[in-house]
Amino acid sequence: MRAVQVKEFGGPEVLMPVELPDPEPEAGEVVIDVAYADTLFVETQVRSGWGREYFDVTPPYVPGGGVSGTVTETGPGVPAEWLGRRVVSHVRGSYASRAVAAVSGLAVVPEEVDLLTAAALVHDGVTGAGLIERTAITRGERVLILGASGGMGTLLVQLAAARGARVVGLARGAEKTSLVRELGATAALDITTEDWLLSTREALGGSADVVLDGVGGELGASAFPLTADGGRFSAHGAPSGDFARLDTREAANRGIRLFGIGDVQFGPAELGRLAGYALGEAANGRLRAVIGEVFPLERAREAHSAVEQRGMVGKVLLEC
Numbered sequence: 001m002r003a004v005q006v007k008e009f010g011g012p013e014v015l016m017p018v019e020l021p022d023p024e025p026e027a028g029e030v031v032i033d034v035a036y037a038d039t040l041f042v043e044t045q046v047r048s049g050w051g052r053e054y055f056d057v058t059p060p061y062v063p064g065g066g067v068s069g070t071v072t073e074t075g076p077g078v079p080a081e082w083l084g085r086r087v088v089s090h091v092r093g094s095y096a097s098r099a100v101a102a103v104s105g106l107a108v109v110p111e112e113v114d115l116l117t118a119a120a121l122v123h124d125g126v127t128g129a130g131l132i133e134r135t136a137i138t139r140g141e142r143v144l145i146l147g148a149s150g151g152m153g154t155l156l157v158q159l160a161a162a163r164g165a166r167v168v169g170l171a172r173g174a175e176k177t178s179l180v181r182e183l184g185a186t187a188a189l190d191i192t193t194e195d196w197l198l199s200t201r202e203a204l205g206g207s208a209d210v211v212l213d214g215v216g217g218e219l220g221a222s223a224f225p226l227t228a229d230g231g232r233f234s235a236h237g238a239p240s241g242d243f244a245r246l247d248t249r250e251a252a253n254r255g256i257r258l259f260g261i262g263d264v265q266f267g268p269a270e271l272g273r274l275a276g277y278a279l280g281e282a283a284n285g286r287l288r289a290v291i292g293e294v295f296p297l298e299r300a301r302e303a304h305s306a307v308e309q310r311g312m313v314g315k316v317l318l319e320c
């Protein structure tokens with residue numbers, strides 16, 4: 001099969017197209033003929049050698065963890081009716097033309113949803129839907145979303161708004177803030193302006209019941225004071241290079257519940273349920289995946305450069 005490997009930790013140039021043996025399905029597994037693989041900001045960070053304490057990978061490895069495609073082979077014990085079904089799945093190593101996946105982790109893609117959209121939702125839709133559930137966002141709550149123009153951010157804006165929340169998004173530049181408003185935020189502020197913090201407080205009417213921080217670092221830490229007493233703050237994002245460092249004592253004193261990356265790790269059953277939910281929302285037109293650009297698999301290094309340079313509006317995907 002065709003694949004792309006990280007040959008050593010480093011810049012996008014370490015992503016090399018290679019030929020690897022076709023995967024064989026074991027008991028309870030299927031082979032997916034991959035249509036699209038998604039890319040995540042974190043994959044560029046892991047490729048660069050960041051986060052070794054969280055991510056157990058050693059080069060050479062095939063990066064990526066989510067695919068959409070068609071089942072072409074079934075392993076022992078897997079009913080033959082899976083053959084030909086359009087599915088999404090989390091896999092280990094998705095930058096490849098074929099992937100092996102446990103049948104228990106497959107979600108069937110509804111007819112109304114194309115495989116490109118399905119791939120854009122395989123991680124971001126699942127985590128986004130899970131995050132909205134974990135932080136229990138309800139009607140009328142004020143929700144602040146950092147990184148609102150990102151792959152997951154664009155979905156979080158829509159999912160929180162669909163729950164009846166009043167959403168305020170933070171993004172960089174006029175094009176991205178305008179997209180965030182279009183997706184259902186009542187306000188979107190540009191973090192490159194000097195007074196973004198003040199304008200954000202005003203847009204929230206004082207403070208946020210829930211803060212969803214997909215950026216981390218200094219930006220995440222500066223948004224923490226905007227959290228209402230008794231509110232929730234999720235520090236699940238680190239594209240800035242680190243998760244937001246928060247004063248846990250202050251959080252406890254103010255009754256703020258903190259969530260982290262560990263709160264968005266889901267077991268196989270939950271993954272399947274959340275994927276089904278996100279795909280269902282896309283099928284009925286309530287959830288729109290914003291696609292920035294699609295690169296052929298062999299040009300994965302350009303895809304990583306695009307993600308790192310943050311110029312793209314929407315999700316970057318690989319056509320496998």
Ligand SMILES: NC(=O)c1ccc[n+]([C@@H]2O[C@H](COP(=O)([O-])OP(=O)(O)OC[C@H]3O[C@@H](n4cnc5c(N)ncnc54)[C@H](OP(=O)(O)O)[C@@H]3O)[C@@H](O)[C@H]2O)c1
Pocket residue numbers: 040041042123124127128146147148149150151152153171172173176214215219236237238239240241261264307310311
């Ligand atoms: N997707 C998932 O399933 C998942 C699961 C667990 C955790 N997460 C974490 O959630 C975060 C967001 O994920 P995503 O998939 O939405 O990523 P993404 O599509 O790459 O979006 C990241 C967002 O962060 C902003 N950003 C990037 N670098 C920044 C910096 N140095 N300073 C300020 N803002 C920066 C970008 O906005 P601008 O370019 O407009 O500034 C962009 O909107 C990531 O840290 C990811 O690891 C995601």
